[in-house]
Amino acid sequence: MSGLGYRETKMRVLAKDIGQYEGKEISVSGWIHRVRELGQISFLILRDRTGLIQVVCDEKVSETNETVLTIIGEVQANEKAPGGYEIHLKEKTVLAEAASDLPFPVNQDPEKIGIEAILDNRSISLRNPKIKAIFTLQSDLIRYFGDFYRQNGFTEIKSSKLIGHGTEGGTNVFEVEYFDTKVFLAQSPQFYKQTMVSSGMERVFEISHAYRAEKHETARHINEYVSMDVEMGFIESEMDLIQIQKDLMKYMFTQIRKNNQAELDAWGATTPDPELCDKIPVISHDEAKKIVSERLGKRVFDINPEAEREICQWAMEEHGIDLVFINEFPRKKRPFYTYPKGLKTMSYDLVFRGLEITTGGRRINQYRMLQETLPKFGMTEEELGDYISIFKYGCPPHGGFAIGLERLTQKILGLSNVKECSLFPRDRKRITP
């Protein structure tokens, strides 16, 4: 069967293409999305990965919804058909029957289905076109991210998710049995992407899972998420990273508007104006606290979720875009490897529509500075293992950032829970499907 792998089987025409076959007999395959019976005539709506096809039948349709069929028939143009074309049935072959006790109707608006039912029955809920749109967009987000960085001289890497020792701190990690010892699931590819900068590759990106053993239960957390990571050498400060992320956001929003209108429409969503990405405000952590305190009429000591929502409101009102960079985070709020700037750091967050989607910053690259810093965080060189040797033998100034893929997807489409943007989400309770 070699050669057929990525093509359709011999005769199959996809839903999006049937208009090209007017007057011809074709074969289409897919799932029964819906049936409308009107006595002597029935409309069978067949669904494939590209859309819906109306099949006109002269007889009753006895198969249940979600049965998998191949239909052979003639394509006819008809103003009354959705999309202008329909197929008049000649031959119908059942490829796989579907039981009639679906957990919920696939052809219904998913807003009317609870998140628990959606996630418990993933193989069914993903058939819903609106839910499928989430992951069509997500797949493209991954592509745009990768394309942007490849175009800018970055190399894609895949690092190990099994970490022997040397955790970054600031979060809990999962322990895993590893032969006769224990390892940890990577909370980020942080050390490995820095290793690659030091190795001479200079600019790298990685798109892969990250694991956080945090016992939280919120609409913005999952314990396994896809991290889109970047690290680049020869920068001066976090401002270089902020600039490249502005360009990245502009590129991604432009591509989405060009290629993903259908997915946006499915959710009634729109991206921020790509042209405004150059003007995303950059404010310091102190300024952000001040702005939020004034607006909320109470003293704010931290950029908590409420403050994140408020600061985006502010950015929208003042700059017409609901994205805002917050830089110069205090040292104690950042990991040990963050490059200091007085009592502050060369680091930043990007908040999008009220939710933090990125943390980034310059890293300490001088061996001496790192040695001096470790004790302040209660750490030793031994604990960090191989990490330390990255710097001992010449590592350029560098920094990077990461975007949470599910959070980005969620905020673009305006979904209320990040779990809806993970195919098979893992949270504190959920480990299946």
Next chain:
RNA sequence: GGAGUUGUAGCGAAGUUGGUUAUCGCGCCGGCCUGUCAAGCCGGAGAUCGCGGGUUCGAUCCCCGUCAACUCCGCCA
């Protein structure tokens, strides 16, 4: 780890100031209808009202416990 809200049919919800056959929409089963667009119309099946205990003549409703889900906080992407 803390706080709050909610558990009623396969799914989404209403309701009972404690009372006899627990309601609606979707889905499911059967029937009618030749142009439907979430088709329409008629009929039907399907619920020990999350679970356990208590109060009461009587509990789906009140009380206690328990389990689960969701939302929020700390922390984070």
